[in-house]
Amino acid sequence: MKRASLKASLVVVIAAIVLGGVIAGLLPSYWVFLATSVLITGVALQSLGLVAGRTGMIALCQMSFAGVGAWTVGYLNLAEAPGGLAVWILIGGLAAVPLGVAIGLPALRLRGINLAIVTLSFATAFDTILATMTYPGQTDFLQVPRPELFDGDEGYFVFVLLFYVAIAMALEFLSRSRLGASWLAVRHSERAAAAHGVSIATAKLSAFAISAFIAGISGGLLAGYLGTLVSENFSMMQSLSLYAVAVMTGAHFAEGAIIGGLLVVMFPEILRRLDLPQDIGNVLFAIGATQALSTGETMSETFRRQLRRLVPARIKAAASAPASDLPAPVSRAAGPALSVEKLTVRYGSVVALDGVNLTVTAGTVAGLIGPNGAGKSTFIDAVAGFLSSYEGSIKLGGKPLEGMPAHLRAREGVRRTWQTNRIAPELTVGGYLALAAKGLSASETRAILGWLDCPDPNTLVVSVDAGTRRLLDVAGVVAARPAVLLLDEPAAGQSHEETLRLGQRIAEIPKLFGSAVLLVEHDMDLVRAVCSEVTVLDFGRVIASGPPAKVLDLGPVKKAYLGIEEESVAA
Amino acid sequence: MNALLTSAVAGLTAGGTYALLGVCAVFTYRLVAVVNFTGAAIGTAGTFVLIALYEAGFPIWPSVVAGIAAGTMVGVAIGTIMTRWFGEASASTKAAVTVALLVGIIAIGLRLTGGQHPHNMPELFPGSAFRMAGVEVTIASVLTIGLAALFTVLADLFLNTTKVGLNLRALADRPMAAELLGIRVQLLSLLVWGMTGAFTTFALMIIAPQRSPNFMTLSLLVVPALAAALVGLFRSFWRTLAGGIVLGLVEGMASSVDSISQYRSAIPFLVVLAVLLWSQREARWDEAR
Incomplete structure (x- = not known):
């Protein structure tokens, strides 16, 4: 588990260093500026991917959380709080958490649709509240200062990239943890998740809290990016179109968030250069999202499926380990x-x-x-x-x-x-066992899987046949x-x-x-x-x-x- | 006191509109199992056909008819997407689709109608219907509330007493099973979409002159509509009707109090929050999962 997370994180870090180096080192300033915007949108999309993609809830006020983060940063700037931008951004993220929890509460027991209505009405309410407030420091033309080390377009790009990579890595570890498995399990079947001792309330609220935190950070990053903000940056329409993009690209995948960010930023840019109206973008996102919902597959999932077809799959042997590795009887x-x-x-x-x-x-x-x-x-x-x-x-x-x-x-x-x-098909066999039995060691996992002729822990449940999944069910409760x-x-x-x-x-x-x-x-x-x-x-x-x-x-x-x-x- | 009453009554037109939109949302949910976020946007499309024709110099009533026809057609178009591709999808997938469609419709609408550019929306029913306790009650408010009540009565009778209504209720839960029983699922679903499209269009035509008639503001009237539907827990038409009207009255009263009038569009949010927290006491597990 840990090793898989480390490997995936390493891929993210290497990709970030290579791409970041190319973008910051070689591209003209204007493109670096746009790339920064892509990353900030990517952070917001990652936050949405957590609730929408992993937990399967419809969240339509993500930009309102971002707005809370941005306003907090502006306020701390005005108050000349110590710590500088990086600290303010984290505080801004934290400020969004209680709101995220409060809005998640009504959706605890009933699924997605109610959350959609709550979040949409919250976004409306927040819109009017923001519209009546000016951004802190706006009237005095006070800009949010960037850290000295990261001033300038290239510098700030690197600053945002660091945040993006840190968040992507944290999410990678989280998604492979028991908490991450519980999100997928709740999405697939709440009853089955509860049968494993997962508290539905904790699973949903933690997803919402973490998601609001990340969204708040994206708002703080935007504050440093633009210096001063207006309420339109966080309007309900932004939240809605962000949701459509997240559904379309699969924002709970690292590449899905980046593709989404690229679409959101580059599309209007291309349309502008072609002298076409820029709001066509939203129409295409709507079509893309509808298409993804009808096939049940996001862009990221399509890419991954095709990639798997290109790379010949290794045949996964059945898990094997000596029976002496079985956990001791209670x-x-x-x-x-x-x-x-x-x-x-x-x-x-x-x-x-x-x-x-x-x-x-x-x-x-x-x-x-x-x-x-x-x-x-x-x-x-x-x-x-x-x-x-x-x-x-x-x-x-x-x-x-x-x-x-x-x-x-x-x-x-x-x-x-x-x-x-009722096993969530997105989980790995090992991840499922970790969900079912807290604190199982790697060798114990293998031993139990081998004892019941179940496949290797790294196998995805989706590729396991129905008969073996029933055995896996037994393996989970036995573990x-x-x-x-x-x-x-x-x-x-x-x-x-x-x-x-x-x-x-x-x-x-x-x-x-x-x-x-x-x-x-x-x-x-x-x-x-x-x-x-x-x-x-x-x-x-x-x-x-x-x-x-x-x-x-x-x-x-x-x-x-x-x-x-x-x-x-x-x- | 009288000032408060005056402003409460001023909220009646809005209340009637919310109620009608809410009842339509419940109707759609109970018959085709879709929580429809595009409800108001469908009506907005029809309303803007009316505005376009009126601004082009056509006489008003033929334009109204054309607008309602256009709203009906947009409703049927969305209904076609929903029944053709998402007939057997889960309720939350269907809701997600309507959210995505809402994004698209608003974008197209804003493009075609010139964004926030103000439009000249004719008041269809100007003037006052009667005076009550020294307060003028407008024809528009009587009309929207009457229409909402009429729709409520019809929907209730239709669903609970007619054979077609019972068939349709069966269809909402299990379209495939209903199809096997020989019910013409596709046709009936489209009928529902067309009908709600026509009613919401008319309601929006009445309320449009009171709001800044731009495509987005009107489309987002879906928020108070869904709040009203939640008051009825997406089941009861009568409670939805009451919920919508009360929502309008409270908004009206809030707008007369200076310190909170700016925040009155936060009221649906508070209502939604309260209703959900209250209604959760019983619900335990989601649909047999």
């Missing part, structure tokens, strides 16, 4: 790991679960079976905290879980998998070594041989990792092979429970499960 007290009593769940007038009792003993694998619609998945939802209400009690090792939201239950030690795959694992039909879609192998692995989980397992399955051979206790549900009621050899031969179980009467089986 020792747990004997007795019930999970005890559920009288669990009743109602959806309106439908009773999905009716007084269900079930105990999973520590160190064992228990089975939960029943025909489709019997309430098995509802049971898992209730235990994992995904239902707004239920009756009865759910205890984890004696501790009641009532009132705890899903992500806290996950942290407490209840982990689940899903029937449908977290929770008190209780709830596996929802892990063998669905696996071949017979794969199922046998998976069965062996599941049987080993309690010993190897110290987790008790509740297995929901339709494959009776698998259930017989690995479970020491089985509970059978039918229409939300427990109709039998006990050792599988005994329970599966009971008449009512056969009837419920196979839909046939005892007689016809005999016949």
Whole structure:
């Protein structure tokens, strides 16, 4: 992980030194001046890429945050605050953070669209506020001074370049961290993210706060660039067109932000030289964004895909590491790991679960079976905290879980998998495991992946086939070594041989990792092979429970499960 | 007191317009599942056709009809883009598309109408309708509110009692499934887009003389419209209607108080913030993900 971030950062630094050297050293001043503007727009686009690209939210007030940063810089200049421009710019970025958090708050629980409305209305409000204020120092013709070292067009270009590279590197590290993985996970499926113990609120608010900080910095850089500013620099229209550009180019990629900056700055320049009206640019951005949304692929992603086609892909071997590298099992007290009593769940007038009792003993694998619609998945939802209400009690090792939201239950030690795959395809296999299990070492990651025949940690999830993704799901929850694992039909879609192998692995989980397992399955051979206790549900009621050899031969179980009467089986 | 009342009533025309635009937004959302950021821009396009024809010396009422027809056509054009390419897309993708389209429409609009250049917008319904507690209530305000109320009643009846309405509601959630049931999804969706286009155009024609009629300001009336729609939580037409009117009244009152009148366009933001924070108490997980 770290190494990949370092490698990517090195690429950014080398590219910056080469390109920066060429631009600052060889190009005429006017072009250097324009290039500086490209970079500043690039910083603003990076900030937008974080919320729009990574977290998938529609943010339409990015230039307002930039405005806060710029105004702060102007104010600090007027107040003759110590520290100089670089420090003022950072303070300007910080000043935008509380606003970012405040505006992100209403969008915590509901997705993108509400955030779009909040941010657009904030941009309108901010427009009028800025319009009534003059830029600090404007009336006294007081310019924001540049640092002595970086005065002049070439100097300031280098100054901005340093900021751009620092931000690009920080984002690179962030995107590969657990926080970065949680952003992608939240974008893909909030429930799945919460099931890994990710707090949706923290993920969204951190994205918004960091994004506002970077946007504030872009505003501060603009203040030093132009010396004095007017409210039009930060108008709502700027925010809107910036959003269109971000969607079009994919601003969460380092190259996407630069391409976007180039388009925003160079397009009007070219149009001006061709004597064409400059506002045509926005029309093209709108078309480009619509096109990107309809294909689901931004310009950066298209470039990357074509690049991958040019460079022959190395065949990624399955991850391998000695089993001794597996993380040590967590020792747990004997007795019930999970005890559920009288669990009743109602959806309106439908009773999905009716007084269900079930105990999973520590160190064992228990089975939960029943025909489709019997309430098995509802049971898992209730235990994992995904239902707004239920009756009865759910205890984890004696501790009641009532009132705890899903992500806290996950942290407490209840982990689940899903029937449908919910892994964010942009993640790497290793990144997914890091999201699922905090603080896993590289060798442990490899060992767990190898143990379940999953691919190398550097493989992108998007290139992993559906069957293997289900194994990856299991690998994730196992890696977290929770008190209780709830596996929802892990063998669905696996071949017979794969199922046998998976069965062996599941049987080993309690010993190897110290987790008790509740297995929901339709494959009776698998259930017989690995479970020491089985509970059978039918229409939300427990109709039998006990050792599988005994329970599966009971008449009512056969009837419920196979839909046939005892007689016809005999016949 | 009377001054406050006068200015509140002065906000009624705006309130009616917000309400009508808001109800149209809810209508669009419930029937074709799009949170439409281009709503006001569609009406603005039609309004500027009226202005262009009027400035070119055409008589006013034929110009109004032509303008409404143009607004309807722009609505259908955007509807075509949305149904053809984004019929099965997620709600937030659709919203993002309308944001992108808004950027494009405003740019084209500003180009064609000469940017911030002031236009001569005829007042369609000048004069006062009646006096209430010593305050003149204008025909324009009665008209916009009446129109909004009419649209609300019709939309409510249409969706809850007619078979076509029920079909359309089914279509919003699962266009593909509705198509398989034999509902003419494309045609009905375009009908929705055309109809809301016509209504918003007319509403904007009435309010345009009160605002600085440039393409961007009018297009951005989508902000109070969406704020009103949020008051109705994008479900209830009646609450949206009330939300829009109250928004207009509050804006009107704010404009009479000197110290805050400059900031009155921040009011929709405060409303949005309050409604969202309040409505979040219950919502937990996004659409079954």
